Amino acid sequence: MHSSEPVPVMVKRLAHFGDLDLPGYATDGAAGMDVLAAEDVDLAPGARHAVATGLALAIPPGFEIQVRPRSGLALKHGITVPNTPGTIDSDYRGELKVILINHGATDFAVRRGDRIAQLVLAPVVRASWLKVDELDETLRGEGGFGSTGGFVAPFGGG
Template identity: 75%
Template sequence: MSDPVGIGLKRLPHGEGLELPRYATVGAAGMDVVSAEDVTIPPGGRHPVSTGLSMAIPQGFEIQVRPRSGLAFKHGITVPNTPGTIDSDYRGELKVLLINHGAEAFAIARGDRVAQLVLAPVTRARWVEVAELDDTERGGGGFGSTGT
């Protein structure tokens, strides 16, 4: 395991007293992050849940915002743009966009775990325009074309 990457973290006034994002187990890839507000999301509704945190992610990294599997399985609560991306140059408040795919309204209390944060390296791409692409076994087969 490599050394942890330092990330500057600023606690906003409405984040005072809340637990900072943390890994629940030694083998966890994601850090649980908690809500800084009380909110109820109706069935089919979406809400950007405040965390009371802003951060300075080092250049060359991103933080991916991912759903918590228990919330998704038990209540239909997920991150609609999963994984959400927090870029290294963003300095605003981290908000977790949640959607309720469940049949009932879902209440979130301040301090509830709402998502996971995964630090990931970013590789920048450079487009190289070519006249032809190399052939592959799959070729131009689209959705559902593999394994048939």
């Protein structure tokens, strides 16, 4: 059972989209929709490319679409989305492209129709700044990077 009704998102199929499938959920419990490549790209180790999807979107105001990596590509091949999660804003109308990077040791071939990323529709809450002279105290205080602890080796190892 889903917690809410689906939110309609207008999608325009560009000329190079052809007969590809629209992004879709692989299972009933999936949070993200798989999106497909609309082009062939060979990624050398360390290389990045904005992979075309052949889609343009009109995301409703108050929402964004987050672009996230596919865990199987990351684990098996070192292929990921470097700006994870990537954000597609509601006022963007250009082609949706997925930035992929190859962190693997060998070339990776992206082929038209391959599932390359997941798209998650998410609500956006906008902030407003409230200028103050002092902030409230917390236990952490001004402790920054790594201040809440680090890696603890299991079984007392160092």
